[in-house]
Amino acid sequence: xxxxxxxxxxxxxxxxxxxxxxxxxxxxxxxxxxxxxxxxxxxxxxxxxxxxxxxxxxxxxxxxxxxxxxxxxxxxxxxxxxxxxxxxxxxxxxxxxxxxxxxxxxxxxxxxxxxxxxxxxxxxxxxxxxxxxxxxxxxxxxxxxxxxxxxxxxxxxxxxxxxxxxxxxxxxxxxxxxxxxxxxxxxxxxxxxxxxxxxxxxxxxxxxxxxxxxxxxxxxxxxxxxxxxxxxxxxxxxxxxxxxxxxxxxxxxxxxxxxxxxxxxxxxxxxxxxxxxxxxxxxxxxxxxxxxxxxxxxxxxxxxxxxxxxxxxxxxxxxxxxxxxxxxxxxx
Numbered sequence: 657x658x659x660x661x662x663x664x665x666x667x668x669x670x671x672x673x674x675x676x677x678x679x680x681x682x683x684x685x686x687x688x689x690x691x692x693x694x695x696x697x698x699x700x701x702x703x704x705x706x707x708x709x710x711x712x713x714x715x716x717x718x719x720x721x722x723x724x725x726x727x728x729x730x731x732x733x734x735x736x737x738x739x740x741x742x743x744x745x746x747x748x749x750x751x752x753x754x755x756x757x758x759x760x761x762x763x764x765x766x767x768x769x770x771x772x773x774x775x776x777x778x779x780x781x782x783x784x785x786x787x788x789x790x791x792x793x794x795x796x797x798x799x800x801x802x803x804x805x806x807x808x809x810x811x812x813x814x815x816x817x818x819x820x821x822x823x824x825x826x827x828x829x830x831x832x833x834x835x836x837x838x839x840x841x842x843x844x845x846x847x848x849x850x851x852x853x854x855x856x857x858x859x860x861x862x863x864x865x866x867x868x869x870x871x872x873x874x875x876x877x878x879x880x881x882x883x884x885x886x887x888x889x890x891x892x893x894x895x896x897x898x899x900x901x902x903x904x905x906x907x908x909x910x911x912x913x914x915x916x917x918x919x920x921x922x923x924x925x926x927x928x929x930x931x932x933x934x935x936x937x938x939x940x941x942x943x944x945x946x947x948x949x950x951x952x953x954x955x956x957x958x959x960x961x962x963x964x965x966x967x968x969x970x971x972x973x974x975x976x977x978x979x980x981x982x983x984x985x986x987x988x
Contacts, residue, residue, distance in 0.1 A: 663743035668714030682812035689892040705814035711760035718753040770813040793861040797835035804831040822885035833874040838922035894951040903940040
């Protein structure tokens with residue numbers, strides 16, 4: 657019995673639920689401008705949306721394992737998945753997928769109707785991906801990235817708050833970068849393109865050279881849009897988030913380095929098993945949360961920043977011991 661329950665748990669891949677943290681994006685960056693009375697209810701609704709997408713993604717993983725178990729048997733690591741290994745039957749996987757999807761939709765309706773629409777759209781998108789989209793070069797990664805954008809939008813709908821266009825674009829391009837990186841991992845895991853194509857047909861068209869160009873383009877755009885988001889005067893995020901940029905660059909470069917080796921299977925595997933990448937992600941998360949929730953106390957110790965295009969403010973600093981009394985200093 658315990659072995660069977662363990663197989664069911666592996667079928668819905670709880671380790672992959674870390675991807676659903678994108679749901680918290682809108683709450684985190686909105687919290688900087690929210691009142692204290694609104695924070696707890698908004699957090700609860702966001703957490704409920706996170707649970708909804710854990711249920712929906714579990715349904716998607718169960719359906720994908722049902723669809724791909726013959727191909728997974730040819731993969732050096734995916735052959736150990738529950739359906740491919742025989743630990744869970746195809747019928748059981750199908751039942752699990754339907755049950756989780758139904759529960760997720762029902763819960764999303766109780767939270768907010770716009771969230772329920774996004775949840776249904778997420779399932780339709782993944783159904784389209786599983787049946788047809790994953791066989792189309794480039795479109796396969798684009799569809800996956802749209803799924804992450806839906807997570808971010810769902811988090812905003814659960815509160816509800818407006819979402820910055822820069823945050824949407826940054827999420828999309830970052831996920832494109834991660835998706836193309838996963839394709840690079842899959843190619844590196846096989847000895848030849850022929851073996852890779854036998855596992856996933858689109859891998860025959862993804863060459864290392866093409867993926868290198870796509871990774872360079874999407875990684876660069878992701879960093880630029882992150883900077884544009886942090887420097888946009890109309891976003892609620894603190895100015896000082898720009899100081900986290902070195903960590904963003906290192907995470908991008910580290911991910912590109914690790915995937916070239918082909919030893920890990922994708923973003924989640926890298927996050928869990930690559931210590932430098934994990935430490936960088938934790939540092940960035942910790943710094944971002946600190947700046948969002950305690951920004952005013954922290955920023956007084958940081959260099960003063962202004963948005964591009966703003967006129968420098970005239971500041972009269974505190975009296976310095978070397979400043980002559982009665983002669984105020986002016987700094988521009």
